Amino acid sequence: MASPESALDAPEHRFSRFELITWWEQARLRQSKVLIVxxxxxxxxxxxxxxxxxIGNVLVADMDRIELSNLTRSPLFREADAGKCKAEVxxxxxxxxxxxxxxxxxxxxxxxxxxxxxxxxxxxILGGLDNREARVAINSASLFAGKxxxxxxIEVLNGVARVFAPGEGACYECTMxxxxxxxxxxxxxxxxxxxxxxxxGKVPTTxxxxxxxxxxxxxxxxKLLHGLETIAGKGFVxxxxxxxxxxxxxxRKPGCFAHDRFEALECLGAGVADVRLGDLLARARKALGPDxxxxxxxxxxxxxxxxxxxxxQPCFKTLGKVTEKEGRCPDCGEMRAPETTSTLGLExxxxxxxxxxxGIPPFDVLTARNGERSISYxxxxxxxxxxxxxxx
Numbered sequence: 001m002a003s004p005e006s007a008l009d010a011p012e013h014r015f016s017r018f019e020l021i022t023w024w025e026q027a028r029l030r031q032s033k034v035l036i037v038x039x040x041x042x043x044x045x046x047x048x049x050x051x052x053x054x055i056g057n058v059l060v061a062d063m064d065r066i067e068l069s070n071l072t073r074s075p076l077f078r079e080a081d082a083g084k085c086k087a088e089v090x091x092x093x094x095x096x097x098x099x100x101x102x103x104x105x106x107x108x109x110x111x112x113x114x115x116x117x118x119x120x121x122x123x124x125i126l127g128g129l130d131n132r133e134a135r136v137a138i139n140s141a142s143l144f145a146g147k148x149x150x151x152x153x154i155e156v157l158n159g160v161a162r163v164f165a166p167g168e169g170a171c172y173e174c175t176m177x178x179x180x181x182x183x184x185x186x187x188x189x190x191x192x193x194x195x196x197x198x199x200x201g202k203v204p205t206t207x208x209x210x211x212x213x214x215x216x217x218x219x220x221x222x223k224l225l226h227g228l229e230t231i232a233g234k235g236f237v238x239x240x241x242x243x244x245x246x247x248x249x250x251x252r253k254p255g256c257f258a259h260d261r262f263e264a265l266e267c268l269g270a271g272v273a274d275v276r277l278g279d280l281l282a283r284a285r286k287a288l289g290p291d292x293x294x295x296x297x298x299x300x301x302x303x304x305x306x307x308x309x310x311x312x313q314p315c316f317k318t319l320g321k322v323t324e325k326e327g328r329c330p331d332c333g334e335m336r337a338p339e340t341t342s343t344l345g346l347e348x349x350x351x352x353x354x355x356x357x358x359g360i361p362p363f364d365v366l367t368a369r370n371g372e373r374s375i376s377y378x379x380x381x382x383x384x385x386x387x388x389x390x391x392x
Contacts, residue, residue, distance in 0.1 A: 030056040035122035039086035041073035042128030045214030051097035061106040062087040104388040112320025115364035125149035139172035157240025159213035169233020170250035173258040271381035278351025284368030292370040303339040
């Protein structure tokens with residue numbers, strides 16, 4: 001590593017000032033892989049900061065399109081961007097700031113559409129989210145993949161940034177109160193939400209608070225990527241009205257299932273459209289025994305049931321893919337209840353179908369279990385479909 005004196009003598013370049021920091025390694029940042037979930041107020045700041053410090057590989061996941069009200073909190077958006085996908089716009093803007101960055105958008109629901117392969121790919125996950133359901137999904141996916149995720153949340157002039165690391169204290173679920181769980185279950189009970197309902201519950205925020213919280217998130221990510229100590233298991237709380245800030249310690253809850261991590265990972269070299277359920281189950285049962293089943297990374301809808309007509313219709317999609325129109329009974333117009341499963345075995349009679357036909361998203365991970373033994377299978381054949389140029 002160059003000394004401060006030699007750095008001062010070196011020719012001026014884009015990252016010259018960073019090299020005055022004794023522990024800074026620009027090459028390490030250029031090779032780093034960051035998954036940013038959410039491209040709103042926090043996401044804009046996170047993407048901007050990644051570009052400014054020279055992160056080389058960034059995947060940005062968001063399902064929303066830009067509205068005019070986003071312009072007051074999102075420095076990478078312009079009025080002409082209204083109606084465009086947030087993830088696509090921030091990636092384009094990031095490349096304008098730092099042309100060498102490989103920035104890839106993922107337009108989809110992070111709970112239902114983003115395969116776990118993205119979490120295995122990333123070195124760190126940064127969250128700029130606005131709902132509990134997404135945080136719970138990202139928390140379990142990150143910890144399962146053995147990766148640290150750094151959550152940010154803002155409301156009016158207040159905010160919090162929290163670092164959740166595998167094996168280092170509490171996770172996000174450990175911080176949730178009874179009220180949090182009740183609100184989450186109420187949302188989940190309305191399984192087939194309309195687009196308008198999904199937009200409900202938004203909170204007022206300011207660009208100043210977003211800058212502070214995202215800046216702290218990025219600071220922790222920089223430390224993590226350099227192998228320095230972070231505030232893992234703690235939260236940075238900021239009160240904008242008083243200017244106060246402090247760290248809070250979170251306690252790990254005994255028996256919290258979100259801390260589960262994969263035991264063994266096999267890359268299949270194939271995508272979800274290439275592998276049939278029966279073939280994957282046969283592989284799993286050869287390795288683990290005849291009672292092995294496949295555990296899904298998210299709930300899968302198998303049927304839509306109409307209580308009024310007493311009719312059932314097969315449906316194999318992740319919950320977020322079932323539209324309100326599909327949820328309504330074609331005979332009586334009543335909303336049908338989705339039947340879901342979190343495991344697959346041969347008893348369903350689906351062995352001839354591919355995993356894609358059963359609703360498994362690309363670049364996902366399925367885990368075969370038999371008792372306490374397990375093997376996780378990564379559909380890395382889908383990597384380029386999700387990661388684009390980041391897969392090379």
